[in-house]
Amino acid sequence: MRVVVLTWGSRGDVEPLAGLSVKLQEFGAEVVMCAPPDEEFGVLLERAGVPMVPLGPSVRSVVNNPKPPSKEDALKLAPELVAARFEVLTKIAADGCDAIVATGLLPAGARDVAEKVGARYLFASFHTVGAPAAFTNELYGDALNNGRAAIGLPPVADVREHVRTEQPLLAADPTLWPADSPEFLQVGAWTLPDHRPLPTDLEAFLDAGEPPVFVGFGSMAAHAPKDIARLTIEAARAHGRRVLLSRGWADIAAIDDQQDTFVIGEVNQQALFPRLATVIHHGGAGTTTTAAKAGVPQLVVPRIVDQPRWAARVAELGIGFAHQDPDPTVESLSEGLATTLAPETLARAREIAPSIDTDGATRTAKLLFS
Template identity: 50%
Template sequence: MRVLLSTYGSRGDVQPLVALGLALQAIGVEALVSAPADAEFVELLGREAVPLEPAFMPVRQWIEQAKQSGLRLPQLAAKMVPAQFDAIAAAAEGCDAIVATGLFPSVAAARSVAEKRGIHFSWAAFCPLMVPSPHHPPMEYPGWSHPPELTDNLALWAFNAQAKKALFGEAVNTHRASIALPTLDNVRDHVFTHRPWLASDPVLSPWQPTDLNDAVQTGAWILPDSRPLPAGLEAFLASGEPPVYVGFGSMAMHAAEDPARTAIEAVRAQGRRVILGRGWANLALIDDQEDCFVVGEVNQQALFARVAAVMHHGGAGTTTAAARAGAPQVVVPQVADQPYWASRVTELGIGAAHDGSIPRAGSLLAPLRTALAADTRERAFAVAKTIRSDGAVIAAELLVAEVRGKRQ
């Protein structure tokens, strides 16, 4: 069996597919990943020996071009859908199934490839808010804020389907017509399918069954990491009390004024040392004091187990990694599903959420104090024991069963 795992997005979209690819390889399935060929993803897939089939363009290049073009989402989708279709179609040669995640136009392209080839297709989400349900509202899209008169979740999901059609319907249907596939009225539900996969931990993000779909929660797809920490980082960790890790992943943090300084000063005010994760915000040291250390991409599983707290943007992967490590969290949510993860961290008592997306002088002090409190650490340790690590294995076995079931 040969399976293509397709995504277009940041590390939070790519790394879980690598975990699924390894789980598939472990049960004898040939797995390859179609993802942006940014240097960090090329290095990741090469290190794990999972073949990479490049998406239509590196994601950082796409982001820069999108900003410079001034195009709106419908026009950007019209460019992405056919380009991703061609890239995914080439990568899917000889495949029996496609599993897709990432930006909606990319998933729509993957769905069309699967239809043209007559092979199995599964869509996976990393957060429950992505999956239609009467138990929660959908996320908002730019230009499609939820009307104040709509308060019922089902009505909001119907509005969400209209928004998806308005933003992406023309791009998807124009391309489908060009390749002799029928056009769609409800683009969202066709792309997401009636049986979506929810690749998130059931403790961190519980899912309630609904008649709207037959969603399956597999658990988070966690990539095991056995890499040692760099010698300099090891020396820093050993030289004093556990520091606070600060990193915002793939968030550029353009709206924040000097986020590194803001975070460092807040952590220092608590009498703690700091490890800065450089990330896409390019966080850097603000002085030559010995209480701060900066790192690039490292083994977060090993590092988070040795810090006093983790301050981050609230991505699904970072939230899960910190929770598994038993590290209290301060979440500074920026976009998309990140406010959801911030709320879950607060509700579980394993950390605190920053009020708003822009950290300022003093605004980090209260959530940091909560995260560094003894009872928060005790609760974080307790929750860590409940986080599952077998989600990718469950998904791999599920995929094989579904593909074989369709063949019979």
């Protein structure tokens, strides 16, 4: 079986699909992954042993602008991505394709190429939050139907429903994000196993005292709270805790040279998170799931789209604190840390951890091979 998987989005979109790709390879499939041409995604997929074909512009070039993307930016980007999918997928499918699995920013164009070449098509999402149908049509409608016409297919009226199919997959843990509609087939979170050791200097920092507070906002460069490093460091120090800062795309940096703060780049979070006191993050699906699986309390400061709901669920489960105000202060973060550093929150996080389902890739692979 030859499978093409594709996404366009942040690391939180790319890494889960890499996890599915690895599992499909274990099942005997030949897999090609289409992903944004950001250097770090190429490194990730090379480590995973998954061949990569670049698709669309780099994500960093889009999200690292001084201002968050506007509606005008979206109206420009959407047709560009649709055209890229038609072009790239058509070339790949020319060599034979049994199935296309698509996720990430609404992958309009993928189902259409699958339809043209007679391949199976699956759409998956990591949450159930979506843009309104009318806005989706405004973004993608003309580009999608122009692409369909070019390959001899009739137009579609509702882009969102067409792309999502009659039964989209929900690649999320049911404890953290229960399916809220019978249309979704919940398969569990897709996870890429990570066996890399932690850097020696990071190990030394972890061993030198109590578990630190971790701060990381991933690829939320344009959306990370202002002065987040200073705010979180001061809040953690108020509780007598050391701080571990993850640079991410926001280039978070230390505010002074005190020895209670350590800055890291990209590391194995599956190995790191169980050794932390609290994970402060933006509420992406991957970080929320990894922290929950590690049994570590979370302080979630959500920024966009699905993140407020991940934050709310963390608080509802009693495994952390939801900071729904987009402008945190030292006092508000300190209040959140009072919750996450409480023994009962740690106990609850450890109680929930074994139930977190991170084997959705296996179920999805079985579904494709059925």
